[in-house]
Amino acid sequence: MAEEKIRVLIAKPGLDGHDRGAKVVARALRDAGFEVIYTGIRQTPQMIAEAALQEDVDVVGLSILSGAHMALIPKVVELLRAQGQEDVLVLVGGIIPDEDVAKLRAAGVHRVFGPGTSTREIAAYIRRAVAEREQASHAQQPDDPGQEG
Amino acid sequence: MARGMELDPLLQGVLRGDRRALARAITLVENGAPLATPLLRALFPRTGRAHLIGITGPPGTGKSTLVSGLARAYRGQGLPVAVVAVDPTSPFSGGALLGDRVRMGKLSGDPGIFIRSMASRGSLGGLAAATSDVILVLEAAGFPRILVETVGVGQAEVEIARTAHTTVVVEAPGLGDEVQAIKAGVLEIADILVVNKADRPSASRAVAALETMLHMGQGRAHPVWHHGQLMSLEAPAPSETDPAWEVPVLRTIATAGEGVEALHRALERHREWLWETGHRERREQARMARAVESRVLAVLGRQLRQRLPGGDLAALVARVSRRELDPHTAAETLLQGLTREPPPGA
Numbered sequence: 001m002a003e004e005k006i007r008v009l010i011a012k013p014g015l016d017g018h019d020r021g022a023k024v025v026a027r028a029l030r031d032a033g034f035e036v037i038y039t040g041i042r043q044t045p046q047m048i049a050e051a052a053l054q055e056d057v058d059v060v061g062l063s064i065l066s067g068a069h070m071a072l073i074p075k076v077v078e079l080l081r082a083q084g085q086e087d088v089l090v091l092v093g094g095i096i097p098d099e100d101v102a103k104l105r106a107a108g109v110h111r112v113f114g115p116g117t118s119t120r121e122i123a124a125y126i127r128r129a130v131a132e133r134e135q136a137s138h139a140q141q142p143d144d145p146g147q148e149g
Numbered sequence: 150m151a152r153g154m155e156l157d158p159l160l161q162g163v164l165r166g167d168r169r170a171l172a173r174a175i176t177l178v179e180n181g182a183p184l185a186t187p188l189l190r191a192l193f194p195r196t197g198r199a200h201l202i203g204i205t206g207p208p209g210t211g212k213s214t215l216v217s218g219l220a221r222a223y224r225g226q227g228l229p230v231a232v233v234a235v236d237p238t239s240p241f242s243g244g245a246l247l248g249d250r251v252r253m254g255k256l257s258g259d260p261g262i263f264i265r266s267m268a269s270r271g272s273l274g275g276l277a278a279a280t281s282d283v284i285l286v287l288e289a290a291g292f293p294r295i296l297v298e299t300v301g302v303g304q305a306e307v308e309i310a311r312t313a314h315t316t317v318v319v320e321a322p323g324l325g326d327e328v329q330a331i332k333a334g335v336l337e338i339a340d341i342l343v344v345n346k347a348d349r350p351s352a353s354r355a356v357a358a359l360e361t362m363l364h365m366g367q368g369r370a371h372p373v374w375h376h377g378q379l380m381s382l383e384a385p386a387p388s389e390t391d392p393a394w395e396v397p398v399l400r401t402i403a404t405a406g407e408g409v410e411a412l413h414r415a416l417e418r419h420r421e422w423l424w425e426t427g428h429r430e431r432r433e434q435a436r437m438a439r440a441v442e443s444r445v446l447a448v449l450g451r452q453l454r455q456r457l458p459g460g461d462l463a464a465l466v467a468r469v470s471r472r473e474l475d476p477h478t479a480a481e482t483l484l485q486g487l488t489r490e491p492p493p494g495a
Contacts, residue, residue: 003180003181003270004180004182005180005243005244005268005270007176026246027246029244030239030242030244030245030246031239031241031242031244032242032244033242033243033244034244035238035244035245035247035266035268036244036245036246036247037247037250037266038246038247038248038250038251039250039251039254040248040250040251040254042254043254044257046257046258047254047257047258050257050258051250051257051264053168053169053172054168054172054263054264054265055172055265055266056172056173056175056176083169084169085169
């Protein structure tokens with residue numbers, strides 16, 4: 001009966017309204033068997049962090065094309081950490097200059113997917129990263145309660 | 150997902166209203182994790198005071214926008230509000246796209262509001278199997294009003310009436326004629342009917358059709374759950390002490406907030422009516438009967454499926470597909486096998 005689903009929040013921080021990419025990814029992740037919470041455009045870092053908390057997601061996917069990524073994305077990571085969600089996977093998609101990719105990774109973003117990334121690759125990455133994180137958390141908690149009848 | 154967790158801190162967190170603990174508890178319950186049963190058991194004594202409001206209706210009628218408006222009306226009244234919004238799971242991939250938050254952006258930043266999206270995960274009644282357990286967690290966390298938005302429904306998904314105290318059915322103009330309005334199903338479970346998008350030209354016709362439908366049925370029959378069956382009971386003649394509930398047909402334009410205040414008042418009026426007439430207790434008994442029964446049936450179903458000899462089933466199905474056997478006879482054959490066999494472990 002126990003059934004775990006990978007939950008992914010897809011949000012567009014900032015003011016650009018180009019949400020086609022975000023929708024394509026949301027749809028592809030749905031087809032990969034994930035539960036995708038789509039929040040739409042013009043989300044502030046506070047709105048994104050709040051939704052990630054309430055929805056208890058495993059992954060936050062941020063789509064951004066406006067160029068404001070350095071102003072917005074580290075803030076999302078910071079808010080997630082402040083509310084105790086340091087283990088949530090943060091992924092970024094959109095147009096990000098190479099020099100900023102390293103900065104975003106340093107700020108706590110796990111992976112930046114540029115234009116042309118296949119949605120299959122994104123789904124495979126998420127599945128692998130979530131499984132690794134689960135293993136790590138189980139290794140820390142050897143006395144996990146067993147299945148009950 | 151259920152990352153390493155212990156019962157006690159989680160329980161205390163939920164009762165304290167800690168939002169992270171609440172969110173994680175909901176995940177455990179939704180997943181049917183091992184901790185879910187002891188958690189629900191410990192939380193149950195703290196439930197039973199909230200008013201549960203179901204919002205249902207066809208896709209695209211504006212349910213999410215109405216829920217958003219209603220939540221703000223309740224906040225204006227000073228009451229914390231939880232929202233559970235259900236969207237369908239894909240029958241093919243098992244994934245889901247939960248998009249109800251798109252219409253609820255105005256609720257963000259308010260610590261008195263908690264929104265949770267749920268995928269239906271294979272249930273066909275408009276809710277997920279775990280929705281009523283998730284509601285229990287939210288009740289225990291102290292939310293006095295809980296708004297439950299169903300998946301966009303067609304005509305027959307009436308599970309919400311077994312789950313909520315007050316059911317609002319949202320329609321939009323242009324979806325059907327008077328014959329649609331007198332068909333059985335979703336419309337019958339409404340305590341309050343709403344025609345949203347009331348600025349559309351055919352809104353008056355939709356309202357008139359619904360009102361005609363209400364007047365055709367004496368207006369006094371009301372749905373009750375009896376031994377797991379939904380029944381329409383002729384209400385006793387209304388009296389001073391037991392006035393009948395007249396299902397109102399309200400017009401709203403949710404995107405502009407018009408009519409939302411009237412809907413909020415109607416909801417609170419229905420809540421008071423339920424308490425004053427004793428209907429609240431009756432609905433609560435029916436809800437709890439359902440809660441117990443559905444658990445028993447789920448476990449029995451699982452046990453039976455485990456005991457069904459898989460090979461026999463496949464062979465019988467193949468014969469039925471070839472039209473050598475009819476489905477009734479195949480089922481009887483399997484059942485005879487089950488009743489002859491001693492239960493495992495006996």
